[in-house]
Amino acid sequence: MMSGQVIDVADTSYLSHEQDNRYRLEIKICDRIIQRYPYHYQAWNYRSYLLASVGRYEAAVESYRHTLSLKSTEHRVWCNYGAVLEKLEALDEAAKCYNHALKQAPFYFKAQYRKSKNLHRRALYGEAIVSYDQAIQLRPDFYKVWYYRGKAMLQLDRTEQAIASFNKAVELYDGDGKVWLVLGRTLLQVHKYQDALRAFNYAIQLEPDNAGLWSYHAATMKAQGNLEDALASLEHAVALDPDESRFWHLRGLVLLELDQLEVAESSFTTSLKLQAYNYQGWLAMGWTLQKMGDFSRAIEAYDKSLAIEPDQPFAFYNQARCHARLGQDTWAVEHLRRAMSLDPNIYTERAHADPLLQAILHDMENDDSSEDLEEIELITLDSH
Structure with missing residues (x-):
């Protein structure tokens, strides 16, 4: 024994x-x-x-x-x-x-490796990388050292070095889907879509029932403009994990770009039932309803998004457009003011170029100028 x-x-x-x-x-x-x-x-x-x-x-x-x-x-x-x-x-x-x-x-590799991961867990990423390098000198063929070294690199925004480390890990051992996933996700972040797609395809071969992999595969296809393929991947994701709000949200975004508005609305509804406190979900729902011409419900959806995340010029701007469509000019002015105060560069220019809001913007400018004149008159009277 x-x-x-x-x-x-x-x-x-x-x-x-x-x-x-x-x-x-x-x-x-x-x-x-x-x-x-x-x-x-x-x-x-x-x-x-x-x-x-x-x-x-x-x-x-x-x-x-x-x-x-x-x-x-x-x-x-x-x-x-x-x-x-x-x-x-x-x-x-x-x-x-x-x-x-x-x-x-x-020269005891196991202690050096565990020391490296311990430093990593304590968020001492620079020291962890040095320790991982020492572990690599002791055993350069152990793929997990390269993998975790890459993850530490990511924490320090050393993305290209991280990618090189992940590539070394999969070169040494290509049978770990987790490594392919992280490699693919990193490549996706730096817009290397073909390389990312290759990594996700390898990962899916190893873990075909991993719903998260299918969602990242879909995100890559969407970034390349392959919307139908992205939708097919998301159908896999929601079938494998129907309780994950994020997958339904991504599916809705793809359907929105495919102009399948009613199906997109249904997908966002499912997403929000699973996670109601998601301002991006309500924002997407508002945009979908607005495109469908359901302006009152769009305004309600934007309100729910703003209740969670108050400073969203995009939401205020589109609420202004919805109110304008409904003939509610006073409310349109109020929401347009909020959008322009939060991001004056983008939304002032956008409002001036927007036929729907040009008249409202003109009224706002007239109102502002008249207030200035009243103030000048009062000052003049005071000076008398």
Whole structure:
């Protein structure tokens, strides 16, 4: 059962029922040995590993502390102790453990790798990248180091370097859909659509039931103007995960561009039923209803969007247009004022070029000039 060899801490989610039962039985055996031989280092060490393996992390931490009090020169035990502390979110203490391990064994890859991820989790991205580079020197063929190094690069907006790191990861191992997904998403952000599409296609081959992948695939197709293909991908996404509001929202946007307004409205309705507190969803609904000529309901939708996110010149501007369509010029003036005050450069120019709002804008300018004249007259009277 026991030896001097140190076994890595296991992920409890992969334990079968039989393994779990066997580990719990072996913990009892270790306890009996320790009761008889309190300084039995191997028994304490193996007991610590077993407790961590069945998810009893607090007990495992105490057991590792006792193990290290008996013998503190085993770098692999320090590394396992750090891994268990991370399970309990004791990240600073875990970092000290990895440093202990590396002090005893500077070329121990596992400790260097875990130290890198620990720095990453603590948002020390620059230090994490340096540590990942050190881990790569120890084991350049381990794809996950390149993957996490790329993710740290993204946090520092070093996008091109991140892409290079992700590409190295998939070059070393092309069977992890998560890596292809992050690579594709990064390429999509920098408008490298063909490369992004290739990455998402690889990811979908590995994980065809991943609804999120289909949505990113759709976003890439939409960015390239392939709306029908984008819609087909979103149909996959909503079929796989019909409770995800974002997929219905994206589907509505594509349908809107295809001018399938009634189906788009239905898609936005489903999205908002799943997540009502989404100002972009109500904004899209307002725009759809406005295009359908349902101006009163469009105004209501814009109001709901503005109740969540108040400073939206686009919403105020289009409410002005809807009020103008309904002959409600006073309300149109009020909403146009709000749009122009929030973004005067865009919406003043747009209003001047908008035949629907030109007369209203003219009335606004006349009103403003008359107020100025009254003020001048009052000043003149006061001066008398």
